[in-house]
Amino acid sequence: MSATSSYTHPGVSDSRKDQRPEAIVIDQLTVKYGPFTAVDSLSLNVRAGELFGFLGPNGAGKSTTIRVLIGTQKPTSGRVEVAGFSLPKDFAKVKPLFGYVPDAENHVEEFTGRENLNLFAKLYGVPFSEVEQALGRLELSEAADLPVRTYSRGMRKKLLIAREILHRPSILYLDEPTANLDRHSTDVVRKLLRELAANGTTVFLTTHDMEEVEQICDRVAILCRGRLVDCDTPVNFMTRHAERNVLVQFDRDGEMQRESLDLDDDESRERLATIIRTEACVRLHSQEFQFEDVFLKLTGQAYS
Amino acid sequence: MMPRLNMLLTLMQREAMRLVKNPSALMLLGLMVTFSILLVLSRSDKKPQIGCWIVYPDAFDSFPQGEFKHDFLKTLSQQAKQNRLIRLVSMGQVPKLREERVYPPQTCAIELLELPDSSEGSKLSIAYRHPGTKSEVLEPFLRWFWPIAVDHFGQVAVQEKAPAISRPVSAATLVMEKLQSGSVGDLMNEDLAAAIQLLIIQFVACCQLMVSFTSQDRERGTLTALALSPITMTELMQAKLLFHLGLAGVGSACVIAVLKPVALANASLWVTLLLTGLGLCSVGLVIASLSKSQSSASLLALCYMLIGAVIFYLATRFSAFATLKSFSFEHYSFGMIYVSLQRAIPLTRAVDLRPMLVLVVVWLTAANFLFRTRGWK
Numbered sequence: 001m002s003a004t005s006s007y008t009h010p011g012v013s014d015s016r017k018d019q020r021p022e023a024i025v026i027d028q029l030t031v032k033y034g035p036f037t038a039v040d041s042l043s044l045n046v047r048a049g050e051l052f053g054f055l056g057p058n059g060a061g062k063s064t065t066i067r068v069l070i071g072t073q074k075p076t077s078g079r080v081e082v083a084g085f086s087l088p089k090d091f092a093k094v095k096p097l098f099g100y101v102p103d104a105e106n107h108v109e110e111f112t113g114r115e116n117l118n119l120f121a122k123l124y125g126v127p128f129s130e131v132e133q134a135l136g137r138l139e140l141s142e143a144a145d146l147p148v149r150t151y152s153r154g155m156r157k158k159l160l161i162a163r164e165i166l167h168r169p170s171i172l173y174l175d176e177p178t179a180n181l182d183r184h185s186t187d188v189v190r191k192l193l194r195e196l197a198a199n200g201t202t203v204f205l206t207t208h209d210m211e212e213v214e215q216i217c218d219r220v221a222i223l224c225r226g227r228l229v230d231c232d233t234p235v236n237f238m239t240r241h242a243e244r245n246v247l248v249q250f251d252r253d254g255e256m257q258r259e260s261l262d263l264d265d266d267e268s269r270e271r272l273a274t275i276i277r278t279e280a281c282v283r284l285h286s287q288e289f290q291f292e293d294v295f296l297k298l299t300g301q302a303y304s
Numbered sequence: 305m306m307p308r309l310n311m312l313l314t315l316m317q318r319e320a321m322r323l324v325k326n327p328s329a330l331m332l333l334g335l336m337v338t339f340s341i342l343l344v345l346s347r348s349d350k351k352p353q354i355g356c357w358i359v360y361p362d363a364f365d366s367f368p369q370g371e372f373k374h375d376f377l378k379t380l381s382q383q384a385k386q387n388r389l390i391r392l393v394s395m396g397q398v399p400k401l402r403e404e405r406v407y408p409p410q411t412c413a414i415e416l417l418e419l420p421d422s423s424e425g426s427k428l429s430i431a432y433r434h435p436g437t438k439s440e441v442l443e444p445f446l447r448w449f450w451p452i453a454v455d456h457f458g459q460v461a462v463q464e465k466a467p468a469i470s471r472p473v474s475a476a477t478l479v480m481e482k483l484q485s486g487s488v489g490d491l492m493n494e495d496l497a498a499a500i501q502l503l504i505i506q507f508v509a510c511c512q513l514m515v516s517f518t519s520q521d522r523e524r525g526t527l528t529a530l531a532l533s534p535i536t537m538t539e540l541m542q543a544k545l546l547f548h549l550g551l552a553g554v555g556s557a558c559v560i561a562v563l564k565p566v567a568l569a570n571a572s573l574w575v576t577l578l579l580t581g582l583g584l585c586s587v588g589l590v591i592a593s594l595s596k597s598q599s600s601a602s603l604l605a606l607c608y609m610l611i612g613a614v615i616f617y618l619a620t621r622f623s624a625f626a627t628l629k630s631f632s633f634e635h636y637s638f639g640m641i642y643v644s645l646q647r648a649i650p651l652t653r654a655v656d657l658r659p660m661l662v663l664v665v666v667w668l669t670a671a672n673f674l675f676r677t678r679g680w681k
Contacts, residue, residue, distance in 0.1 A: 070532060072681055096534045106525030108318070110325035122314045123533045163529075 023202040029078035040226035056223035099164030103175040105156040124167035134162040174205040210292040245287040251280040315543030356445040499642040509552035514588030519601035573644035580637040586667035593679030633663035
């Protein structure tokens with residue numbers, strides 16, 4: 001399945017994207033918490049303007065990697081460069097260049113949505129017109145003057161995203177940006193992320209939503225137990241790891257039966273031929289191989 | 305790197321907005337000022353009964369029965385039982401503040417001070433202390449005390465160094481030197497009440513609110529969000545310190561204006577309050593940096609206050625713990641505030657400011673280190 005739908009990157013070909021400078025360079029990054037290795041020799045490059053998905057099961061080291069990238073965690077070893085600056089050495093220079101949307105919201109609860117954004121607009125030296133624009137983009141204008149403590153979790157998440165795009169960062173890190181969002185809000189956020197990437201913002205997101213990865217990410221890295229399992233475009237992942245299965249439904253002695261058969265397996269192919277020849281085949285259709293299946297296959301292999 | 309004024313102002317404005325939207329914090333400070341006003345109002349309306357403490361040297365307790373000092377004490381004790389306004393206490397039981405004995409409000413004192421033995425026999429020096437400016441309040445107690453003293457010793461020689469309030473009626477063999485201390489002011493007066501209140505305001509505004517706001521910020525992750533914005537950690541910390549010091553300053557000014565307006569011009573008072581506030585802000589930052597949640601931080605702040613009170617009590621009651629007081633800047637600040645409320649002290653002669661400054665710098669350094677390394681994460 002290709003990266004489909006209305007979110008496709010407008011007007012930038014793959015060859016042009018490849019020529020963009022690298023926004024994030026991670027080289028042999030290792031982070032240890034005592035004897036536990038959270039990230040193990042991770043090497044990864046993300047180009048400017050790329051929408052990069054960072055996947056992995058719980059405890060894979062995704063959040064630790066993001067913490068290193070935003071400068072709140074010192075690496076045990078390895079090299080990290082963001083926008084050409086080395087971390088954690090050039091933390092102060094990197095800070096104004098990125099936005100970070102954490103998985104847990106961190107607003108001033110007593111303030112209204114607008115007051116929260118105004119505070120950060122002042123700190124970033126951004127005109128208040130940007131606040132109105134950000135509120136509008138995330139469909140929060142109507143609720144802007146309500147205290148944040150009255151917001152739903154989805155609204156809080158959208159307010160976080162609005163806050164972090166205020167200063168038009170060149171890199172945007174997002175930790176599960178569409179968690180707790182309804183279908184419509186998810187759509188709004190995904191479109192926004194694609195727009196940002198189209199305008200040259202590097203978007204680095206972690207998510208557990210495989211549909212999201214398939215739909216909006218230019219490239220995806222899968223992490224398991226702190227190690228990089230694979231990194232490629234969603235289309236290439238599907239091409240390389242897809243399994244061709246068919247589901248056959250047939251009538252045997254008056255009783256309906258179903259079987260799923262792998263077309264890359266000789267024994268299964270023979271079984272399919274037998275069913276078609278000898279049984280009363282009622283239905284036969286190919287099984288879609290989802291990105292989620294690729295993810296489960298790769299992480300399952302990593303665990304085994 | 306120099307802090308940017310616009311960043312500091314933005315952060316301080318944020319803290320002020322949080323305070324305004326947290327009515328409980330404002331109410332607490334308002335309560336302090338209201339309490340001061342009530343104190344002033346109640347003082348002019350009521351005339352409480354004045355009591356008297358007869359204070360004797362600690363050594364009197366160890367004299368054997370039959371010894372005249374022991375017997376004198378016994379007589380006083382028996383007589384005092386008939387008058388509920390009179391209490392007989394040893395020197396050690398009287399709390400001290402900056403080497404000066406401090407009595408409860410509306411209390412006179414007759415202090416028996418033993419002078420070195422001479423050829424003329426034992427000598428007692430007597431010092432009178434009374435609240436307020438009028439020494440007449442001592443009259444009923446002296447009328448009670450002198451006959452007992454004369455009966456016991458048989459002869460009292462009076463060498464007055466100040467106008468006497470009451471005259472002994474007879475003389476015998478023992479020489480008593482009568483010294484009138486004169487007015488030392490109302491010892492538990494508005495100065496002491498104001499000093500206590502100012503210290504509480506400093507604690508609430510600088511320590512308790514700092515702990516509450518900072519740990520709440522930390523628990524919610526707001527500090528991390530701020531730290532990842534273009535502001536520096538120095539600016540973030542400075543804004544917090546300036547806001548809480550300002551708040552404590554306003555609260556203190558209100559209390560001083562109500563209780564002791566003349567002290568508003570005392571530089572030594574403001575310097576002491578500034579150092580105290582800075583020290584307490586640092587303590588608040590240390591506590592907030594060490595605790596993960598708001599509730600545990602508030603508990604730690606309360607423990608700090610209780611431990612401080614226990615140390616102060618132990619140090620006052622038992623000499624073995626006396627040195628403990630030297631490690632607490634609040635000990636110096638309380639004395640300095642109390643004295644500075646009474647009179648302006650030239651800063652060059654305010655010896656307590658030096659150890660206080662050292663202790664505050666130690667706390668500030670610890671707060672700076674902890675806040676930068678772990679306090680904002």
